[in-house]
Amino acid sequence: GNVVSRARLPDGTPKFPLMEAIMEAGAPYTSGPQWLAEHVLLGRHVLAVAGTHGKTTTTSMLAWILESNGLGPGFLVGGVPMNFGVSARLGSGTALRSAQGEEEPAQRAGDTEQRAQSARFPLFVIEADEYDTAFFDKRSKFVHYRPRTAILNNLEFDHADIFDNLAAIERQFHHLVRTVPGSGRLVVNGLEESLDRVLHMGHWSEVRSFGAAVSDFVASGEPHAFDVLEQGRSVARVEWSLTGTHNQLNALAAIAAAQHVGVAPVDAARALGSFQNVRRRMEVRGTVKWSSGDITVYDDFAHHPTAIRTTLDGLRRRLGSDSGRILAVFEPRSNTMKLGTMKSQLPWSLESADLAFCHSGGLDWNAEEALAPMGACAMVAPSIDALVQHVVSAARPGDHIVCMSNGGFGCVHGRLLTALKAAAQ
Structure with missing residues (x-):
């Protein structure tokens, strides 16, 4: 949720008395997205990355592509891209290149005069979130950003605390589409029926699709090394350290x-060959050396069932079937997961894991019942201490332990590493 709200404590006093004082005084106030729009994004060519999953990674990819090609973009990312070491910067103000260095069909190139006009704007890449702006502005944050280039990476139900259904989120994405000018570009995942519905509500800009067999941009090959096809013609090859088809799709979006x-x-x-991803995206937190093999501990931000599944699938694909077990350690911490809206999807999301360990503290629903279809492969612990004990007892040399949460998770990574090192002695 957002940092400031009109919430009340159990005794009836305001949770944020400073905000109440500002309102009582009649002092001016604004939201973060509105401030960004007026003081940072104004006069820039904004490239916005929207979607249920992959926003942070794709935003970082796009910023790195522009940086590597001398365009000095500004950016705001909901994480720390390891290529930059910071989550935000204003940018150098380098102007766009107006030419692409290759011929395109006239219908794809767009109006030359409009492209030349946009070439005077400096670049800013922003992670565009669909969560509401503030307690006083219930529109999605991204409607403030007015991008000229917008990536619609994927779309499924999330944020059950503020949206009633998927259709409500699709409507917000349509509002984003309405803010893109005619000379702009929509980069849309061709595999998503929900995004098809968004486009059918209306769009006024060039659309370039990716991912599906009939899309403008398609990948051919494994996620770690693949050719990029544009309208059936091979135009590039990506060779990098990332795994998973989700990152392959993220790359296509950033390229387009x-x-x-x-x-x-x-x-x-x-x-992209030198892209280092973002902290907390399958970040290796440490390796414990045992006499008969190593145990590796990862940290990942995955918290939605689909994100959990794609994260684990990507690791399984990289490891193969004979390169160690995957132990998934997760915390259903997001508002959507706490509500239990997607608890029935958890067994599906964990199919690539050999064992799953769930921290059930703070949940109002029965995690053991939700994970029952996994049988003995799933364990539930009400505390971090108990969770660490379960994982360490089950771990063996060669294991890959993936810790997933959108919060601090009680520093479980460090506690696991400490306990595993003690067990190895």
């Missing part, structure tokens, strides 16, 4: 968006 501001796919793909 970068092309809109003058970066050829071959140059974008070259930049």
